Amino acid sequence: MLVSDNGSCFTSEEFGTFMKRNGIQHVLSDPYHPSSNGLAERAVQTFKEGMKKMKGETVETRVARFLFNYRITPYATTGLSPAQMLMSRKLRSPFDLLLPDVKTKILKKQQKQKEGHDKTCKLRSFEVGDSVYVRNYSGGPKWIPAVVKSCTGPLSYKTALGQGQTVKRHVDQMRTRTESERSCCRTTSPGRYAPFD
Structure with a gap:
């Protein structure tokens, strides 16, 4: 199902034929009533606000950065991000640098194990000529x-x-x-x- 407004690009005969051939049900919202398609309007608002905050030299860079951030943000209803639902894994972002990474955690555990081992184990070493x-x-x-x-x-x-x-x-x-x-x-x-x- 596709919900759209009554723009000429959505009401054209060519678009209608495309919808029928692909088995997509097309629903038009009420004229002059944007809240009938609230999800689309909210998405447009989110995109505009996000683009104002994005940094980048070109529009393409800012759009790419916005889309990446949007796709790794978890939905309130599912608790999962779109990227995680699609690929069954989380994508890395600059926020991951704020969290302790697995490598650091492993090194800390290994250091703790070594300290425990060294308490009961005598270190043996030999010199040349021994x-x-x-x-x-x-x-x-x-x-x-x-x-x-x-x-x-x-x-x-x-x-x-x-x-x-x-x-x-x-x-x-x-x-x-x-x-x-x-x-x-x-x-x-x-x-x-x-x-x-």
Whole structure:
């Protein structure tokens, strides 16, 4: 259904034919009685007021900005904006900058989790040249002695094994080797490591 006033553009034969072909019921409001089509008159008034407030160099820019703001404004009856009803999502606008964004919320939650974790967890770090045990994943003893060669990341290190091999390990896969354990490893026969299971 289309409700319009009695303007010649709406009452012409060509327009009437277009309405019939497309199955649209055309209702004309009473002559000289604009309140018969109150929704259209209110829309015209809203548009005029909005255009006065819009900023922009050209009319096209001001119209585009008005339409964007109009389409993201929720209706009182539905509680949803036209854009949200059409696309099932909210469009971003400068007002979204006033609200806390999801990224900030996530970072705050992660920081809170880290603080809780750090209260009960001891931070482990190693220096280049430290004697350590590293987790063995290739058969044999579970832990094998090594020396830290370099730091490859905040929590990962490159270590040198006894046979000249180098392996990269996370700090969770490394243990500190004490002085007594170092001397024990030196007295063990070649190819065998002190038990650290």
